[in-house]
Amino acid sequence: MQNLPGPLKAVVDQLSSLPGIGPKSALRIALTLLKMPREKAGGVGQSIIDLRENLCLCEECACLAESSPCAICADPGRDEHQLCLVPEWDALLAMEEMGIYKGRYLVLGGLLSPLDGVEPGHLEIERLRRHLSKGDISELVLALGATLDAESTASYIKNLVDTNYSGVEISRLAQGIPIGAEVKYMDKETLKQSLLHRQKV
Ligand SMILES: [Zn+2]
Incomplete structure (x- = not known):
């Protein structure tokens, strides 16, 4: 994309830095934006800024929300004794879409990955400790997936809870979920079954 006029090249460079968008798609999107009426294109730009x-x-x-506390945390109908740990916000969305979990959540911000250098300090472990210290939580539901990183994270958390917070039961989504599965990609029915048949850790 060497011969593009400067302003077009700038947009193509920005777009192609996004996941799943190569230079060709980036150019196609940029040209589409260019063809749009000024106001509509401006709307696209503004919505990115508003984000x-x-x-x-x-x-x-720690989920993304329009306000803090978010709608789930502010909902008095949700069970505050149950806390579900998810790696990322999109896993929370997958759990919510299933519609049967009525407890609260904590978004960890990733999974421990010794190989990639992700350590407990990079995750929301302090926030988890704060929740556990209040003493209201009786069950911690691990919805971390079935990857190697999910395993390391689960055992780290189990260790943390067993050593510091007695009386908190830990369960995890049933192991029927495919090895290597990430919660956000699981289909609704599988996810539902694995929650209903969650196992004590
Ligand atoms: Zn919240």
Whole structure:
């Protein structure tokens, strides 16, 4: 994409830095934007700016929300004795879509990955400790997936809880879920079954 006019090249470079968008798709998107009426193209730009300005991290569960606490954390109908740990926000969405889990969440912000240098300090472990210290939680549901990193994270958390917070039961999604599966990609029915048949750790 050497011969593109400067402003077009700038947009193509920005777009192709996004996941799943190569230079060719980036050019196609840029040209589509160029053909749009000025106002519509401006709307696309503005919505990207608003994304940053109008979203915040919920102080309770660390999910992306329009306000803190988020709608789930502020809902008095949710069971505060149950806390479900998910790696990322999209896993929370998958759990919510299933519609049968009625407890609270905590978004860990990733999974421990010794090979990639992701350590407990990079995750929301302090937030988890704060929740556990309040003493309201009786069950911690691990919805971390069935990957190697999920395993390391699960055993780290089990160790943390067993050593510091007696009386908190840990369960995990049933092992029927395919090895290597990430929660966000699981189909609704599989996820539902694995929650209903979750196992004590
Ligand atoms: Zn929240």
